[in-house]
Amino acid sequence: MVTDSALFTLAHLGGIDLLQPCQQQDGMTEAQRDRTQRSDCQGSTDADERCDVSFSDPNKEASGLDTNDCYGHRLKQRENEGPLVLAPGKKDAREEESQEERKEDDWDVCRKEAMKVLCNIIYNSPRAQERASALRLLQGLWESLKQGMWSRAPPTGQFYKLRLLFLLTALRPELRLQLQQERGVLVLTQALEQCLALRWSEGHQLVTDGKAPPISQEVSQDVIEILKTIFNIAHRFYRQEPDEEEAALYRHLAAVLRYCLLLSCDGPDTREELQGHTVNILSALPLTCLDVLLAVPVDQASHKHEGINMDCVHALLLFMDRRLNRGLKLKEKLTPVLSLLTESSRVHRETRHYLRQKILPPLRDVAVRPEQDNTLRGQLVRLMTHVDTDVKDCAAELLFVLCKENGTVPLLQPWELQ
Template sequence: MDLNQMLSEIEGGNDEEIERLLQRYNSENNRTFTFDQKEESLRIKLCQSTLAVLRREVPFSCQRTCLETLRIMSRDKCVLSPVATREGILTLSLSQNGLQEDNLSEEEERVVVEALKCLCNVMFNSPTAQQICVDVQLAPVLCGKLHSADTWHHEVGLFTLRLLFLLSALRPDLRMCLRKDCQAVTLLTKMLEHTLDINWWLTFTAENNERVMEALKALFNLTLNEPEGEEDVRQCRVIVSLLRHVLMLKTETVEKTEELHSHAVNLLNNLPVSCLDGAGRPACASASENLKVKPEIGNTMRNKLVRLMTHVDWGFDIMSGCEEEPRPNPSEDMTEEQKEYEAEKLFKIITELTRHDMIRPMVVRPDGQLGSLEDKLREIANDDDEANNSDSD
């Protein structure tokens, strides 16, 4: 689809024509995740035009189509500049916040869901958008929505929780505000209690499972710091009780059950040991227990927990979690020529993997993120050249 022609038709078209054009664009690019760099400037203009349409009084169907277009374009970090502004974030926020969520029509629900998806994509891909979301007080708004969690439509609740998770993950400075000012831990705990109580002993539905996992991920971010005061400790004990039940639940598939239990164990690792009293039965290891069998092998709850957690300070191998027999050094009986041959062979394998981008040497940048070793060496070489030039001057 020619973007130049599409932009000119959008500028002079009415709501119905614009909706038709954007629907065609959406259907053609619904599965597109890599975009043509040559059309980057045109996509930025399309993003600006779509936001301008959203700010007008247009029907819900047109709003949904515009938001679908923005969601598709938000996969490309290079065209987020029109959306990653205060005006752009407010436009998306109003699209998902201006409707009464407990009484949504199907068309209104799709508008809210698409706006939440856009916000998730934009926040994930743009640090500028993350700061703007903080400035426009998005966190208190999301926590306010948790009060009506029992009336949520599934996807509205799912992407509200995902947005809260992203905000708490990407902005660590907000976690204390979410815990203390917004009472996010209390609200998420109540939401979990309500959701888990729907099918307490039965097989957990896929929709409830998705919402619970998003809530567990958000709680993980909010409990990274040690609890302060009696109220925090009480909340941790409530969370432990909930996690105990989560670990006994089964979902519709084995894979989803393992994923749910994995998130529960991750959160459990954050909580103080003092809060685990009464969560499990005391047990003594049997003298006849075979420690040569790896504890993660099997289908019992213990085996599953061991697969998700690392055992340390038990006298076992910390990697395998069981007793390991000493292994001979493979190079002991090699001649120097054999050692040199094996080293060259290993070097060729690593070189081949690097050439095909299957592995890549990395370094940790000052901001804590992984960066390319090649880029780092290039920076060092440039710094040395600049230093030599300044010395010669």
Template sequence: MNDEEIEIISSSADLNEVGKVLKDFLKNNENVFTFPLLYEENRRVILWTALFQRLQQESSEKIHDLCLAVIRILSRDKTELDSLVCEKWITTLIERGGLYNFVSVEDETNSPLDMPNKEIVVEALKCLCNIAFNSEVARALCAHTSIDQALIGRLRVYKDIPFKEEVMLYDMKLLFILTALRQDIKKKIKDVLHGMDYLISGLNELLLEATLPETEANASACAIDEQSHYLLQDSHQGIACEILKTQFNLIIHSGSDEPVDEEEEAMYLKLMPVLAALLCAQATSEAKLMELHINIANLLTSVPPMFYSYLTPELTVGEVCQHEFEGRNMDALEALVQLLHHRLESTAGTKNQYEDLSPILTVMVKSARGCRAQRKWLRGRVLPPLRDVSRPPERGRTTRNQLCRLLTTPVTAVRDLVAEFLFVLCKEKVGRMVKYTGFGNAAGHLAQKGLLGGGRGAQYSSSSDDSDTEEYLEAAPHIDPVVGCTRPPRADPFEGMTEEQKEYEAMKLVNLFDRMVSEGVVKPARVGPDGRPQPIEHVMEFREHVPNRPQS
């Protein structure tokens, strides 16, 4: 934008002329994120000032939406944005976003007031999102103007506000940014404004609006499961995802090992049934559904395990569900299993294993540890009874195969989560873990836990629900426990050799091993009393203590 165009915006009385300049700028810069030409001769400051002066003039209301759209584009450039924004401009955007009508959430008689038209409100909220994301000064000014109170106030009356889907989407985006980047705002929303309660109510409202009549549900069988009661449209799905991300910000530091007070317990008891309902909902596409489930999984990582049982409530008389186990509705847990499989498929061979897999794996571990029925269901889905043992456990496309491949990934955090998940599903029995993964894949995890000499978890019931198939029992004598599968018969490498040749080959092997040890390539070790490997100085030390045989 040149000096002449900036001058038109600043001083022209012809709103049509100003509007043309603004429209041309928007058309030419729709996908631009930096504006180096504006850094020269103070053009940027002059342009921003002119735009906000127009916003403060009621006579220019005709072009307010265009001014806000230009500010939205300009606010993408974070260069020296901190020195540019001021409190007056932030309050102008808050006013144009209709937020000043909702400052008092304590006033029970407060009701939605008239707001500017939809385009102005939505553009103002987009501007606030961009500026708050790119400027620490802007976030501090937002805290000073009590915008957090206004956002919660508008959330409280969500169902009554005009054009609520568009408004609430950007309200929640802004709330997510502020709670992620301002600790004082996060603390105020959580402890003073009781934001979690209103966010949970917001999710409930979305589910109520997404409820389908029985006839409509049957007519939409191609897009929605027969047993599902909810179909989230894209606007509702977007709002739900932003609410879930904001909730994650509010409880992320709670810590699953810290004691839960009565207020937090009541909050979790309200939250978990809503998350279970969202996991059972459908979306307009698989990508939208996976995005929703990913955000739910992220939030569940901060929920204490004691509340996981509420994801799979007991069925009442006459109630039906798609996946039932031991009298419980397992639909929500099945959705999480599908998410795990989807993430394993989509991250195979990528560099984003930790970011993509750690949340859902953490949820799986906490679910398996926190609820016996969920552990048994997960075991049946992830580690079904073995039938074909002709291939190594890491070869194939089943969930078990993909998890076993990750037992040797260089991403140690993912490897440890996968190993812990499988170990818990095996009731922390070494023999069962080796059976499903092979000793070679499980050795690292067993060494960390001091279980190389065998052992089992003590916190599980003694009764076993393991059922070996006829195929497995028939092949069991021929299974190599190191690789976890059968191996075809091999020719005897010593066949046709004389005793002298055999002795010569054996001495070559001894000398090679001695050379590797002396040069530090390998270091021999034995299993110590604590079940962990301990280095030895001489091979004869192997004879001093014979390690225990693995127990099942």
């Protein structure tokens, strides 16, 4: 049986305070002040016990020193000042620093393990999910994450807090609504910018460095958890007409997602997962906000068409090709990118022309049926007979849109249509 006290204890050990924000801040300030005072008092006492050295006969000690020498002159000035206190040696300082580092490491391990246990309990126990909502665990977690974001120190050790945030918003609909009302999309977008150390040039354009090394595994995992949580909040916005403020926010988010889509990660599997969650969010954003994906200068574009930078569209095309080749969980893994390419082709003529050129090039080998071909055209044609209705409809709709929605571009040869 999961009790409230157990959830309180795990949250406290994980660095989450379930008190009100004002009480939390006051309590932490007072506790920190008490700890600081105790450590200062203890440190000064220990220093007095270890480091007090009195010179019984200062005149005798300094008699053989030249008064013009700097050290001798300083000792002459200290003749009447009483006992001297020597600073700890380098070895002692290193030992104290290593002890403090070990204490910090032990605390980090304890906090990490507590968060892992809390995530497992929330994931497996419906009662724990209900009690976490009643105890306002999301509020304490949200304040803890924002405090870590606003600190000047680089964000580290936030993975399990981000994982817990994803679980709470995925399993409790009322918490998704609460986080949306707390401007969760805006704050999490800022968290993405901080994790990836993004720099803006002008408008919705980001400064990119083609020679930058792949992002680390730790950063990739944090980014993935943030993307998953954003999708939990933003999936309700699909095909909604946003107001001016929301449109500006979604365009800003789309620019960050474009950067994530082209990001280089440490490992192909990690990049595949990150791109998958990026595509999920892009497919949930209002269509009017996706023009940012193409509003990029073409001077450094690897793929361009009709004077438009097509790097993002090409990345989506390669992502769809990889998902088609794997052939696993097509409804879950493939339909988001099919829908995204379909709707983007409807809205942007340049995108439709580029995809039509890549997916439906002129037929050359008329002896091979399209469904027997291994090209993108052949794979999409085969999906038109898939047993899953959603997969079949998405593939057929994409091909139909690429044919200008009037069937002027034949997918099959005339003798095959009979």
